[in-house]
Amino acid sequence: MPVIAFQGALGSYSHEACVNARPGFDPLPCDTFEEVIDAVHGGGADLAMLPIENSTYGRVADIHRLLPESGLHIIDEFFVRVRICLMALPGTRLEDINRVRAHLVLLPQARRFLKEHGIRAESAADSAGAAADLARSGDNSYAVLASELAAQTHGLEVIARDIEDHGHNTTRFLVMSPKVELARRSGNMMTTFVFQVRNIPAALYKAMGGFATNGVNMTKLESYMVDGSFTATQFYADIEGHPEDPHVGRALEELEYFTSSLTVLGTYPADPRRHE
Numbered sequence: 130m131p132v133i134a135f136q137g138a139l140g141s142y143s144h145e146a147c148v149n150a151r152p153g154f155d156p157l158p159c160d161t162f163e164e165v166i167d168a169v170h171g172g173g174a175d176l177a178m179l180p181i182e183n184s185t186y187g188r189v190a191d192i193h194r195l196l197p198e199s200g201l202h203i204i205d206e207f208f209v210r211v212r213i214c215l216m217a218l219p220g221t222r223l224e225d226i227n228r229v230r231a232h233l234v235l236l237p238q239a240r241r242f243l244k245e246h247g248i249r250a251e252s253a254a255d256s257a258g259a260a261a262d263l264a265r266s267g268d269n270s271y272a273v274l275a276s277e278l279a280a281q282t283h284g285l286e287v288i289a290r291d292i293e294d295h296g297h298n299t300t301r302f303l304v305m306s307p308k309v310e311l312a313r314r315s316g317n318m319m320t321t322f323v324f325q326v327r328n329i330p331a332a333l334y335k336a337m338g339g340f341a342t343n344g345v346n347m348t349k350l351e352s353y354m355v356d357g358s359f360t361a362t363q364f365y366a367d368i369e370g371h372p373e374d375p376h377v378g379r380a381l382e383e384l385e386y387f388t389s390s391l392t393v394l395g396t397y398p399a400d401p402r403r404h405e
Contacts, residue, residue: 130155134165134174140257140279142209146302147178150207162192166199169307177201177305184299186234193353193365196394197323203395205304206319208402213239213293216260216285217272223288230259231274239274242292260285317399318371324384324391325363332387339383343376371396
């Protein structure tokens with residue numbers, strides 16, 4: 130069975146992304162993003178699943194730096210709606226619970242539910258890991274906030290589902306491979322690349338002009354420092370289309386004229402939920 134590596138514990142939202150995006154793959158949990166990438170290069174995994182951004186909290190820390198250095202190529206994107214479940218040991222009632230544990234990012238997303246039921250929140254390093262700890266503890270005085278997959282994985286009982294305050298919170302994941310798949314064409318395509326502009330006046334403005342004049346929709350443009358320098362800036366961009374599309378090819382050609390480096394990280398089908 131092929132293997133897909135992800136960062137986090139079994140039952141995490143990254144694990145959920147693996148199960149849904151690549152159901153025929155065996156998920157491999159890793160402690161860090163670097164270990165995920167190393168697993169692919171070392172032959173322990175065929176693909177990597179990496180979160181890149183969240184609709185509520187923005188981009189995932191360090192991921193933009195890791196992508197260009199990874200030596201991997203984006204072959205798919207996959208969106209996961211963050212649905213929060215309250216889970217506890219089997220037989221536990223809601224009124225028995227006086228505290229919950231979850232990752233610090235997840236707790237504020239269920240603030241309304243926790244306040245309504247007088248439940249105290251405690252932060253944990255990892256929500257799925259907290260579910261595993263609860264399963265081992267035998268303590269029915271507290272519960273965990275995590276995905277339904279975490280409850281299934283660790284033998285916990287879901288007491289309440291979809292308790293997040295807002296129903297739009299979504300994480301975007303990238304499926305990455307050591308092999309380039311530029312030849313694949315399927316419906317709406319996306320292209321992701323990173324670049325650095327040349328040290329000339331209005332270089333970024335001029336570089337972006339080619340996308341406007343050629344009618345290419347840029348859905349994301351972010352900047353970040355390179356090697357801790359305040360003067361060296363790298364840009365990450367997502368555009369709609371394939372490099373072999375004439376208008377996209379012209380835009381990238383114009384961009385290359387104004388850049389000191391340009392690296393295409395991948396061309397891949399757009400997730401259908403992108404435009405929902």
